[in-house]
Amino acid sequence: MIVRSRKTRSMVSLPAPVRCLGLAIVLCAAVANAGAREVTADRLLHARDEPQNWLMHLGSYDGARYSGLDAINAETVSQLVELYSVPLGGLLQGGGSFQDALPISPLVEDGFLYIVDGNGRVNKLDAHRRGAVVWRNDAGQRDLDSWLEPSRGLAFHGDYVIATSADGHLHWIDKETGETARSVAIGDPTEGYTIVAPPLVAGDRIIVGGGGFDRGAAGRIDAIDAETGDHLWRVDTLAEGGAPGPIGGGTIFQTGVYDPATGLTVWGTGAPVPRFAPFAGDAGASRSNSAIAIDVETGAVRWHFQYVPGSDPNGFSEAGTHQLAALDGADPVLMHFGNNGYAYALDMADGSLRSATGHVLGPLWPGVDPLDGRPETGEGGGLDTAWANRADCPNILGDPAYVAAFSPRTGLAYGAGADGCLTENLPVIKTYSAPGWLGAYYAGAAGNLGMLSAIDPQTGALVAQRLFDFPVHGGALATAGGLVFAMTAEGTLHALDEETLEPVWSRKFGSLAPIPPVTFEVDGQQRIAIVVGGNAFTPDLSYRPPEMGISEPIFVLVVLGLRS
Amino acid sequence: MTTRFARIAALSLGLFAAIGAEAAMACAGRPTVWDISLGAAVSDLPTGFGDYACGSNGGPPGRPLQGFGDYLQCNPDQRGWHEVYFRYDDEEEFVARALEQQRRIAMCEGTQVFGIPVVASVLLDEGGTVQGIRIVSDPRGTEPAQRDDHWALGNMLRRHFPGDWECSPLALGPGSTPVGSFQPDQECVLSADGVEMTIRQHYHHRIGQAFVDDFDVVQPGLFVSDAYFEMIRK
Structure with missing residues (x-):
């Protein structure tokens, strides 16, 4: 005015x-x-009231990756076309950047996109001008160890974009100028600490999850004062006390969710290290492969729920996202699509198990323990032995750190990942289009299929499921247009009916996407933005069907919209 | 001090027992370097290793040996100790690789410690008593994308043997530069009640090394990344 x-x-x-x-x-x-509008705590609290924007990595505090935009819907999606693309660096793996697309997702505010590129730089793009670069900040990324991955996303606080760098630092970047206003060290990179999970701004504090999976640093979650940069609290994601136990792991790969009603933030933790061969049983890894609920104010761990025991020799990782499924008149339920093949619904208040539903195909566990939620073998043996001798499904490459979605329209949670088994066990699973199809082959695994499951968090019922010929390596986006978006490994973006999961539209980009799209609005028009390119699984392909022949090492942000 | 001794003793015993249990689960009891106890007689060392040879302070193997019992064929070091190199039984790994069994490969893969390939050796005195074990990261046949983590073996070993490690930075050689914005090159020592452990780790560019050379050509493998661990009786 x-x-x-x-x-x-x-x-x-x-x-x-x-x-x-x-x-x-x-x-x-x-x-x-x-x-330049200030992103206040109140705006973040009501992020869903701004469907034109995408104000936090998972869309909103509940981690739903749901958008209230509905211009792109079942009736109009046939008009969805690529409008423009923005090449993002880099092409020099091992030389300060990554050649393949990483699971990096943009933030959007008032027609401007903020996204990390393969070099770890933070970019501001103008969606009014076909993604023109407004500024690019690499202050936090200079002289970094080039073998470390950049952060998967950003956060907003006030007038700043909050970014992390692989050397364990947190940065406040001025949204308007792109200048770095403050940098704070969170962990020590000489101990192997790094950060890939996007930060979470909750009220007046910034929550940062990190660790150093292959480099030995234990996973940890830290709270930083958003105004002063002061360190407030820290939670170790391995057992309290540390040793004896795993020598690392419990790494954070994805952003947590935040429940303003309870003041809890919940983060998923990864496997203990060394993966496949933990040697100390559960003793030192009681918080690995878990959901950890932390009081944002005090840093106290209110509860944690371990999906996979620390003694698991199979290499499962439960570092994927959670969704806080809260519907009017119903208790809030915390959802997690587990790498171990089960979709878990937990009581948000105390972490107690409500349901565990198998969401993958193939030989699965006979059931889950009704008390601790861990898969059972039915062989009557000790847990460690049982896990060691279990069948080799589900595939550990299934969905270790993908992002799921929840739609308040349908009340369903959508988990998208890869299905199949390791080569120790090769069941033939039929998909809709190719009976007998074994999917794309990966080194050490076969029968990899794409899979999208819709589960009712309140009842645990598997309401719908869709199989694809190729793995899904990204996750899902749900919209008020009645659509769920997911991308398969050969580079096809699918829009599916939110109830039946029947495809209503698809477009092949010819290259993989490691993360589902986001949607936003600019100049009154709904847009879909997705990162495409080869991803971390590309080198693991030991057999590539012709359809996957052009998974080129690129890293491009593609923006789609309805044909005018 | 008692606590520290107890911790190290418990760690040594507990660790060995725990690792032994894991080995039994993963690879049918295949022995590992942790099955070698300080102070043991050479005749009591576990069997089941292979490729015995004289060691070279963590370098490539020297004169081939039939077993640990041939240790006197190896030249003694300054302490009078004979270094015997050995490797783990890798038959299961070969089978697993042929079958592309990822989990089995990972659980039975070569001579590795915490997922890092190593050159392992045992240090025996003149009388055949184990005075130490040595573990050095092994760069042979390792892709740069894995070798960049070799220095971190030192981090994992320190976490595995918690205690009051005394660390001091290691100066870079002339012309050497850090790989990133941090420099983890250091030597750490933990000594208590008859056991001394030393860890040295390096991660840097030697002179002339860079990820991108003067002609903008990517040189992803040009860096030093290694870790050296020695546990000896004092």
């Missing part, structure tokens, strides 16, 4: 050319100011 009144006065008093120039400047200022 203030800008508009100044514009009016200027136009009255100036000659035409100058008026035009003044108008241009004012319009630019208006656009700039539109992007």
